[in-house]
Amino acid sequence: MVKKEREIALEILMERSDNHFIKTIYMRKMVEYPYLNTVQKAMIKRLVQGVAEREYTLDYVIRANSSLRLKKIAANVLNILRLSVYQIMYMDKIPEYSIVNEGVELVKKQKQFQAVAFTNAVLHQIANQKAKILNEISRLKDQKNWKVAYSFPQELIDLLLKEYSPKIVEKILAESLKEKPLTLRFITPDQQAAASVRGFLQSSKRIVGQGILFDRVCKYYGNIEQESIFQQGYLQIQDEASMLVGHLAAADQPKSVYDLCAAPGGKSTHLAVLLPDSQIMATDVSPEKAQKIKENKNRLKLANLQISVQDATLFDPEKKEADCVLADVPCSGLGVIGSKPEIKYRINQSAINELNQIQSQILEQAAKYVKNGGTLFYSTCTILSAENRLMVEKFLQKHPEFSLCSIADDPIFQGENAKQMEKNGEMIWQNQMLQILPQSLHGFFIAKLRKTL
Structure with a gap:
């Protein structure tokens, strides 16, 4: 059965637990659904990582726009809401009406028919107030609001504040939400390898920077493991x-x-x-x-x-x-x-x-x-x-x-x-x-x- 990206992303979120990390489940799902192309895989990865990065923030938004407490919402419906709200707030290239419709359809596929109207209402309300909500979150700069603003557990914030100044801690929290490129180390044992690496550096559009401390290094966005230069042994993550x-x-x-x-x-x-x-x-x-x-x-x-x-x-x-x-x-x-x-x-x-x-x-x-x-x-x-x-x-x-x-x-x-x-x-x-x-x-x-x- 062919499943869409959001449905597979939901499966991953539902299977995560203290003993099962998203990355491990994601890799297994990519094998389980071999028909997925590179773009679809990247979409699924972005969705599940995005929800994990901003879960407290997403729950804050859902809670503020829901007639039900989060504990009263079925787990699969809550994860559908998280996926949809993440897309509405942080993935501008997808039309909001499409996000809402797909969220509602996914609730139907989960046979949570009693939650269809509720999901539709919550997502429409959030989509209509997107700019206002994002502005509100951006203003949550007080230390007491860091848990929501940076989606970070309060206990860990308190641990960090015991060791570092509030200014440094806030920098650490802000950095935790930024997507990091891969760092690639070059391995050039001979002239052929050196020529391949030079060609890669000159032609790849996914390279976003060079090394900070080391020379034979570059920063890269994408799945480098599929590239022939990686498979030939000229690069290491x-x-x-x-x-x-x-x-x-x-x-x-x-x-x-x-x-x-x-x-x-x-x-x-x-x-x-x-x-x-x-x-x-x-x-x-x-x-x-x-x-x-x-x-x-x-x-x-x-x-x-x-x-x-x-x-x-x-x-x-x-x-x-x-x-x-x-x-x-x-x-x-x-x-x-x-x-x-x-x-x-x-x-x-x-x-x-x-x-x-x-x-x-x-x-x-x-x-x-x-x-x-x-x-x-x-x-x-x-x-x-x-x-x-x-x-x-x-x-x-x-x-x-x-x-x-x-x-x-x-x-x-x-x-x-x-x-x-x-x-x-x-x-x-x-x-x-x-x-x-x-x-x-x-x-x-x-x-x-x-x-x-």
């Missing part, structure tokens, strides 16, 4: 903040590297390219994620990269010590909400406490693999000190054999863009540890430790 780990680790020219929690393999593949004569060993607890690293390894033709399945919270006595160990631990992900909007609805203080235990366990085990004189990199894609600076400081108190290394004098941080990021407050140095706030790059944290002889 990886944010520049994440690239910093490989760049800094490679500076010491380690001969052996362990990358724990390595999926999807950005850091591992980066190091395998930077250190062709070194052995890079990537592990992940998930067989499915380890398979993803293998796919990237094969596509990029990296003979010096080995992959295995392992729980990073458990020590493997069979492993030899390595010159360098990367512990990019599971985290709250608050630095990448712009790309993964659902994260903000799943993270609370209880979840952070659980993550802290896992982070501490992984860091403890990672330290056991480091050779004397070797380095240990601890990194996350979040911006909370409990997961970052405080985690490292607690570790150092227990392990006097490790000490912090300065990374601020690396040439990458002496460039004009890095200095501007520091001036703007996006790049914060914390006793030789680096916290990047989500603005020019994704939010990220890096600490480099050395095991003393």
Whole structure:
């Protein structure tokens, strides 16, 4: 049966849960409905991500224009309203009458006949007052209204306000609603690859910018995985903040590297390219994620990269010590909400406490693999000190054999863009540890430790 984009988007929203992310469901649906073309897939992705990004805002608008409380509206009808209101407010190219009609038809397809008139009335009212509603939302600048204005849970706002000024927190919230392009890292082992990349850069209309910290990088909107240049292994998706780990680790020219929690393999593949004569060993607890690293390894033709399945919270006595160990631990992900909007609805203080235990366990085990004189990199894609600076400081108190290394004098941080990021407050140095706030790059944290002889 052929289904339209909005019907499939509704299926995705209805299937999401604490254990099932939109991205995973979306990928499965794209396989389930093979007749969808590129434009249709992009439409579905935009709809479900848009609802996830702005769910609190959409619910605020629906609540203000509904005769029923949200809890009284059937779940599928509420999600149809969210999809429709998102289109009315944030997708100008679609006529509003068409959005309303399709929303009503979708309610009928769901056999919610008692809700047809209600849906029609709510959507017509919102469509007729669109300009007024958008103006009202734009005026919700008071701190007490940030939850609605930026569609962000109050508990997380309060956590951020404990660490950052209101001005910085509002910037973080605003950035979380901005669509982020992919960052592509170039891999050019020979002249043919270099020529292909040059041709891609000159011809692609989807490139929207160059690298901020790195030269061999571009920003891209679209599904790059379908492009032949990606399939040939000349490009890898990886944010520049994440690239910093490989760049800094490679500076010491380690001969052996362990990358724990390595999926999807950005850091591992980066190091395998930077250190062709070194052995890079990537592990992940998930067989499915380890398979993803293998796919990237094969596509990029990296003979010096080995992959295995392992729980990073458990020590493997069979492993030899390595010159360098990367512990990019599971985290709250608050630095990448712009790309993964659902994260903000799943993270609370209880979840952070659980993550802290896992982070501490992984860091403890990672330290056991480091050779004397070797380095240990601890990194996350979040911006909370409990997961970052405080985690490292607690570790150092227990392990006097490790000490912090300065990374601020690396040439990458002496460039004009890095200095501007520091001036703007996006790049914060914390006793030789680096916290990047989500603005020019994704939010990220890096600490480099050395095991003393």
